[in-house]
Amino acid sequence: xxxxxxxxxxxxxxxxxxxxxxxxxxxxxxxxxxxxPDYLTVRAVRVLERxxxxxxxxxxxxxxxxxTIADAILRDPARExxxxxxxxxxxxxxxxxxxSALAAFYEDAAASLADHLGAGRxxxxxxxxxxxxxxxxxxxxxxxxxxxxxxxxxxVTGMSGCWTRAGTPITWGDDxxxxxxxxxxxATLAERLRGTDAAVVMKLGRHLPKVxxxxxxAGLLERAVYVERGTMAGERVVPLREKxxxxxxxxxxxxxPGEGRRP
Numbered sequence: 001x002x003x004x005x006x007x008x009x010x011x012x013x014x015x016x017x018x019x020x021x022x023x024x025x026x027x028x029x030x031x032x033x034x035x036x037p038d039y040l041t042v043r044a045v046r047v048l049e050r051x052x053x054x055x056x057x058x059x060x061x062x063x064x065x066x067x068t069i070a071d072a073i074l075r076d077p078a079r080e081x082x083x084x085x086x087x088x089x090x091x092x093x094x095x096x097x098x099x100s101a102l103a104a105f106y107e108d109a110a111a112s113l114a115d116h117l118g119a120g121r122x123x124x125x126x127x128x129x130x131x132x133x134x135x136x137x138x139x140x141x142x143x144x145x146x147x148x149x150x151x152x153x154x155x156v157t158g159m160s161g162c163w164t165r166a167g168t169p170i171t172w173g174d175d176x177x178x179x180x181x182x183x184x185x186x187a188t189l190a191e192r193l194r195g196t197d198a199a200v201v202m203k204l205g206r207h208l209p210k211v212x213x214x215x216x217x218a219g220l221l222e223r224a225v226y227v228e229r230g231t232m233a234g235e236r237v238v239p240l241r242e243k244x245x246x247x248x249x250x251x252x253x254x255x256x257p258g259e260g261r262r263p
Contacts, residue, residue, distance in 0.1 A: 023120050024117050024118055024148050024149065025119070025120050025121045025122040025123055025149075026123075026148065026149040026151055027113070027122075027123050027125070027140075027141070027145075027148050027150045028047050028051060028123065028124040028151050028152075028153060029127055029131030029132070029137040029151075029152040029153065030124050030126055030127060030131065030153045031129060031130045031152075031154050031155015032069045032126050032129070032155055033069065033129065033161065034128075034129055034156055034157065034158040034161025034230055034231045034232075035065065035069060035158075035161065035231040035251075036069075036161070036231040037069055037070075037071070037072040037073070039161065039231065040073075040155075041153065041154070041155065044155065045073060047151075047153055048070060048073050048074065048124060048126075049073065050122075051079070051122045051123065051124035052116075052121045053081050054074065054079045054080050054081060054126065055081045055082075055083060055113065055123060055124065055125040056080070056081075056082055056083070056126040057082075057083050057126075057136045058082050058083070059084070059085055059088045060084050060085075063082070064126075065128050065251065067080075067082075070126060081112075081113075081116075081123075083105075083109050085102075085105065086102065086104075086105050093183065102139075106139040106140060106143065107143070109140060110140050110143035110144055113144065114147065114148070117148045125137045125140060127155065129156070129157045129158045129161075130155045130156070131152050131154070132152060132154075133157055134202070134203075158230065158251070158253070159179070159200045159202065159253060159255075161230050161231040162227040162231075162253055162255060163227075163255050163257075164231075165227070165230050165231055165235060165237065166227050166230070166237045166255060169257060170198050170200070170255065170258060171197070171198050171258045171260065172258050172259065172260035172261060172262050173261025174197075174261055175197035175198050175258030175260035176196050176197045176258075177197070177198045177199070178192055178193070178196035178199045178200075180192055180193070180200070180202070181201075181202055181203045182201050182204050182205070182207035182208070182211050183203060183207060186210045186213060189214035190213075190217040193214055193215060193220055194217075194218045197259070197260055198257055198260075199254075199255075199256040200253060200254070200255055200256075201215075201253060201254040201256075202253045203250065203253075204250070204252045204253060204254065205248060205250045206248075207248075208246045208247070208248040208252075209246045212240065212246070215254070220256050221241060223256050223257060223259075224240035224241070224255070224256050225237065225238070225239055225254065225255040225256075225257070226238050226239070226243050226248075226252065226253075226254055227252060227253055227254075228248065228249060228252040229249065229252065230251075230253075232251065240254055
């Protein structure tokens, strides 16, 4: 009787078929930077070039800013996986309908991506700026991180892109920097602004009049710089006091540079 063929096993003691059965894809959160494609990191480009599933968030009928940044790299629409938000600015973020719709949206999206990851396909989620800084990626990361391998590729934040293009050093010496979403109440904005040396106010949109009033109350209006679509097409940089209207897109922010220690 002939002897049986030896069973090949890997370092973990598994046969090739067992290893294949448990192999899963990796979830990547890819920081796309503030808008200028040249600010993409080498690591981000490498992940984008090879991942078989490329996810980007968008509003209905649009591609989304993160996807637009990737135009210089991506040429294969078959790899794209758009996730269309049920709401963006139609409802306030604390509205019950907004909260329930977004929760269901992220649950469904996580389930769809889990199917790809479970089948061994890497999934790269394109994230404006940095994935862990106010990023939608975090909602999927929270739902998937305990089930699949994860790698977060950091990116240049929108605020650093804006203060660089504005030629405005944001902190000096021991300055304390405070980052504020414009969605906060006027009273909270003014309180936080009074208690800091330097500030970035993000997510302006329709909140610009409130932010302007809070800056004036805190005595910081003269130092404030308005940046619209920093590093992107249509970039605009102007002292806030010189901006006559209160129209601001979502991709705009106000910078309040510090005036700290300068040897």
